[in-house]
Amino acid sequence: MPPLTFFQPGAQPDDASQTCPICGKGVPASPRYPNYVCSACFVEAADEDGYLLDFHNISMTGGFEAVYRATRQRRDSHICYIRGIQCYANEARFGGIVIQPISDKS
Numbered sequence: 001m002p003p004l005t006f007f008q009p010g011a012q013p014d015d016a017s018q019t020c021p022i023c024g025k026g027v028p029a030s031p032r033y034p035n036y037v038c039s040a041c042f043v044e045a046a047d048e049d050g051y052l053l054d055f056h057n058i059s060m061t062g063g064f065e066a067v068y069r070a071t072r073q074r075r076d077s078h079i080c081y082i083r084g085i086q087c088y089a090n091e092a093r094f095g096g097i098v099i100q101p102i103s104d105k106s
């Protein structure tokens, strides 16, 4: 499984200088997304009731769509939960999907 769930120019696959905020695994550093979740946690993303979600770009030019993994039904939200932590999924700058925990340090 590739360590990144989004495209990042110049990312080194064996770089582990950043830490997944969910499981603590080392992941390639991303200045743009300093708190993104790793690919293993990415696939655990679920809605508030525990139903697993998938995320993808709508087209080659980007966009964001969340669907239920089991039914492929569209979910009209960027919010997801990974191991009980509320996260926000969105399209990444250069393609792909990035998920980051919603921090309450606002």
Ligand SMILES: [Zn+2]
Residues within 6 Å of the ligand: 020, 021, 022, 023, 024, 025, 037, 038, 039, 040, 041, 042
């Ligand atoms: Zn992780």
